Amino acid sequence: MAQYAKPLARLVAEFERLPGIGPKSAQRLAFYVLRLSDDEARALANAITEVKAAVGYCECCYNFTDQKLCEICRDPRRDDATICVVSDPRDLMALERMSEFRGKYHVLGGVLAPMEGIGPDQLKVRELLARLTGGTVREIVVATNPTVEGDATAIYLANLLRPLGPKITRIAHGVPVGGDLDYADQATLIQAFEGRREL
Amino acid sequence: MAQYAKPLARLVAEFERLPGIGPKSAQRLAFYVLRLSDDEARALANAITEVKAAVGYCECCYNFTDQKLCEICRDPRRDDATICVVSDPRDLMALERMSEFRGKYHVLGGVLAPMEGIGPDQLKVRELLARLTGGTVREIVVATNPTVEGDATAIYLANLLRPLGPKITRIAHGVPVGGDLDYADQATLIQAFEGRREL
Numbered sequence: 001m002a003q004y005a006k007p008l009a010r011l012v013a014e015f016e017r018l019p020g021i022g023p024k025s026a027q028r029l030a031f032y033v034l035r036l037s038d039d040e041a042r043a044l045a046n047a048i049t050e051v052k053a054a055v056g057y058c059e060c061c062y063n064f065t066d067q068k069l070c071e072i073c074r075d076p077r078r079d080d081a082t083i084c085v086v087s088d089p090r091d092l093m094a095l096e097r098m099s100e101f102r103g104k105y106h107v108l109g110g111v112l113a114p115m116e117g118i119g120p121d122q123l124k125v126r127e128l129l130a131r132l133t134g135g136t137v138r139e140i141v142v143a144t145n146p147t148v149e150g151d152a153t154a155i156y157l158a159n160l161l162r163p164l165g166p167k168i169t170r171i172a173h174g175v176p177v178g179g180d181l182d183y184a185d186q187a188t189l190i191q192a193f194e195g196r197r198e199l
Numbered sequence: 200m201a202q203y204a205k206p207l208a209r210l211v212a213e214f215e216r217l218p219g220i221g222p223k224s225a226q227r228l229a230f231y232v233l234r235l236s237d238d239e240a241r242a243l244a245n246a247i248t249e250v251k252a253a254v255g256y257c258e259c260c261y262n263f264t265d266q267k268l269c270e271i272c273r274d275p276r277r278d279d280a281t282i283c284v285v286s287d288p289r290d291l292m293a294l295e296r297m298s299e300f301r302g303k304y305h306v307l308g309g310v311l312a313p314m315e316g317i318g319p320d321q322l323k324v325r326e327l328l329a330r331l332t333g334g335t336v337r338e339i340v341v342a343t344n345p346t347v348e349g350d351a352t353a354i355y356l357a358n359l360l361r362p363l364g365p366k367i368t369r370i371a372h373g374v375p376v377g378g379d380l381d382y383a384d385q386a387t388l389i390q391a392f393e394g395r396r397e398l
Binding site for chain 2: 002003004005006007008010011013014018019020024025027028029030031032033034036038041042043044045046047048049050051052053054055064065066067070071072075089090092093096183
C-alpha cells in the first residue's frame with residue numbers, strides 16, 4: 001500500500017493533532033493547503049508562528065494581547081470599579097460580544113480542579129487580589145462557567161474576596177446549567193449578566 | 200466591544216478560510232495554537248510551508264510526490280499493464296487503502312465539467328494517452344466517482360481510448376451512487392473493484 005509523500009504525511013499528522021480534527025478532516029485540510037498558492041500557504045504558516053511570537057498575556061488582566069496591556073485595560077472609558085472574572089479569554093470575548101458590560105476583566109486561566117492538581121496557585125488569583133489593593137474596585141462579577149468546578153471557583157473567590165470590601169456577584173443561571181459560556185447566545189448572556197446576584 | 204489582538208484575529212481569519220472550519224472552530228484552533236509550545240507551533244507552520252515547497256506532481260501519473268516519480272510509479276512490483284484512472288489523489292489513496300489493486304494509477308486532476316469550463320485540456324488526458332504508446336497497457340480501470348460528471352468522464356475516456364487497444368473497464372456501482380469514493384469503506388471498494396465491467 002502506497003503512503004503519502006513524507007511532507008504531506010507530516011502535515012496530515014500535524015492537522016490531526018488539532019482539537020476537533022479527525023483523520024479525514026486532516027487529510028482534507030492537507031490537500032487544501034497543497035492547492036493553495038505559495039503566498040496563501042505562507043500567510044497561513046506566518047499567522048501561526050506570529051501569533052506565538054507576538055501574542056502574550058496582558059500584565060493586568062491576563063487576557064491575550066500583543067502589547068503590555070490589553071485593549072480593554074488600556075481603554076480609559078471602561079469602568080475600573082467593576083471587574084468581571086472569567087476562566088478563559090474565550091469567555092471574555094463571548095461576554096464582549098454582548099456589548100453590555102463596561103467594566104474590566106480578570107482572566108483566571110482555568111478553574112479550581114483539585115483532582116487535576118489545579119489550585120489557587122495555578123490560577124491568577126494572587127494577581128486578582130493585587131488589583132483590589134487601591135480600593136477602587138467596588139464589585140467583582142464572577143462569570144466562570146456554571147459547571148461544578150466553575151461554581152466551586154465562584155464560591156472560593158467570594159469567600160476570599162468578600163472580606164476585602166467589594167461586592168461579589170455571580171452571573172445568573174440564565175446561562176444553561178452545565179453548558180459552556182462560549183457557546184451561549186447574546187440574549188442569554190445579557191440576561192445572565194443583568195440577573196447577577198450577590199454571593 | 201473589544202477585538203482580538205491583531206495577530207490572533209489574523210490567525211482566526213486564516214483558519215476560517217480552511218474548508219469545513221467555521222468561526223467557532225477557527226477560534227478554538229487559534230486558541231489551541233496559542234497554548235502550544237513554540238516548538239509545536241513551529242512544527243505546524245513548517246509542515247505547511249514545506250508541503251508547498253517539497254510536494255509536487257509525479258511526472259508519470261500526476262499523483263502528489265516529493266520526488267520526480269511517485270512511490271507507486273517507482274515500484275517495480277506494480278503491474279504496468281493496468282492503469283487505474285482517478286480524478287483526485289485522495290481517491291488514489293482511498294483505493295490504495297483496500298490493498299487489492301497492484302497496477303498503476305493516473306490522476307486526471309478533476310472530471311469533465313463543461314459548465315465550469317473543465318474540458319479534456321484541463322485534465323491530464325493527453326498525458327494518459329502518452330502512456331499508451333508503448334503498447335504495454337492492456338486494461339484501463341476508470342475509477343472516477345459515480346456522479347454524473349464522473350460517469351460522463353468515464354464514457355468520454357472509453358470512447359477515446361478503446362480504439363487504441365486496451366480494455367476499458369469501470370468500477371462497479373458497489374460504490375453508493377452519488378457518493379464520494381474517498382468516503383467509501385474498504386469492503387465496498389473491494390467489491391466495486393472486483394465487479395468492474397467493460398465499458
